[in-house]
Amino acid sequence: MAATDTLPAPPEDFDQLRAAILERKASLPKRLTQVAAYALDNPDEIAFRTAASIAGAAKVQPSTLVRFAQQFGFEGFSSLQLLFRARLRQRTSSYDERLRLIEQDSPAVSESMGILNGFVNAGHRSLDTLSKAVDPDVFEQAVQLFAHAETIFLIAKRRSYPISSYMAYAFGKLRVKCIAVGTAAGIDDDVLALAGPRDAAFAVSFSPYASESAAQARAMAARGVPVVSLTDSAFSPLAECSKIWFEVVEADHAGFRSLSASMAFAMALTVSVAEKRRRDAGR
Amino acid sequence: MAATDTLPAPPEDFDQLRAAILERKASLPKRLTQVAAYALDNPDEIAFRTAASIAGAAKVQPSTLVRFAQQFGFEGFSSLQLLFRARLRQRTSSYDERLRLIEQDSPAVSESMGILNGFVNAGHRSLDTLSKAVDPDVFEQAVQLFAHAETIFLIAKRRSYPISSYMAYAFGKLRVKCIAVGTAAGIDDDVLALAGPRDAAFAVSFSPYASESAAQARAMAARGVPVVSLTDSAFSPLAECSKIWFEVVEADHAGFRSLSASMAFAMALTVSVAEKRRRDAGR
């Protein structure tokens, strides 16, 4: 008996399981077929609900679910359920799958190339979440705000600094007055002191938040300068002192976070603002 | 007591809960704030995992999770968790649909949002070409070169400057000696004059090539400093004076080129070099 129900190979992901179910569906006993059909038709239910309630919905006994799972090499229903949950998570990014394919294709590639692929993958994943994370109306508000601002002050340190340096470059080319701080030491606060209510500030900071950035943003806000910020958590110190804020979470490879999403966001903001100004000027 | 912790209105969906958390986060005690931050930053984890493991990840006790839930009017953690699960279901069901909307540059969304999507797309396309464009062996050579270099000099201006400023930041964190030029005016050449054959330089420049970058790279090469470069054409002035060079073409939106591929490349190079050094030091 031990030979028949303890198959040596439990599927490792949902696709493998799905294939296995389809293959053996015809040769399964009645109740197990019922379970198979239910599982493939309602994978989300399997992921979330309890064995008892799933059993009720599929018109079988809880023990049948366990037997079903064991039939496919799992220890019990719970371990099968994990696959259904993993599927739900991965659904958001199909890029991991692509990465797996790449690695399978050429497993002999050097470690460095693996790192490169990892960052490419992280970039894709980050970009994927960006469009979903940004509320169109709020984005529009931010564009409006900057389009009508006299001078745009860019606040960013450390890891976020590339973002603001790109924006400073692009705004410069597009003839939008802007000043980036965080470049040299010391004088930042003096520069920021120039800002008034008719200007606007854009602050970027990701965890662990550079304390100066937060302090500077707060100071600006206190003086009536509208602050828009880009950060990675609603709990960022930037969020609380900003008139408008955006939450963008970058995916990472080996603990090093991508910058793709933030960069794309910065580009879009920059170009949108310039475009809006051009329009308004033309009227 | 019953009046304070049994708020009459438990939120009915995730958005309400989110709003409630944000509203009250400032007045919450320390551990509950911790939970709030974790919950909003990692909603998927809350949906799937068990109270104990979530508590572990958020560095609190399981009981704190329960208290947190009760604080917001739920009977216990489990009922709060239901909202997170419901959210995940709704999201996955509408995911494909939303993706389609984004991909067909739908005119329904605002112009600014169209621009954002354009840059997201450009980022994806750039990343797609990157892995294919980079020759693993050449990449490995570059990593070796920098791993054995004494000091790494980073040369980049204008649009490429964000790349080098990121690398300078990351190398700094990883304890790899490096110096970025192009930051302030004038002194660049003096700094570069410090470089010798045991150092190495990394130059980044895209069309239209900043003439100073090319000149600096050439000067370095002439003095025997090995130069690695990242550029967008085999005819780039950088290519001819570099020992190793990589050609990466960024996709663009409305004439504005993405930086995603170059960034990913820079990250991979940085991390690979640091990793190699760490290995070599360990021997």
Add this chain to the structure above:
DNA sequence: TGACATATGGAATGAAAATTCCATATTGAC
């Protein structure tokens, strides 16, 4: 500084849910 209120950690408890087990039913072979 002391007293009170609130917050926190951690073990004890109790509930819920998965799994096992066994008696019974069904199927298929001879």
Add this chain to the structure above:
DNA sequence: GTCAATATGGAATTTTCATTCCATATGTCA
């Protein structure tokens, strides 16, 4: 039609997990 093998239902068991409770710590106001 009988026997054996397999499948099934349902109760019993065990495990897992959320919750509660209490002792201790931390902070607050007088």
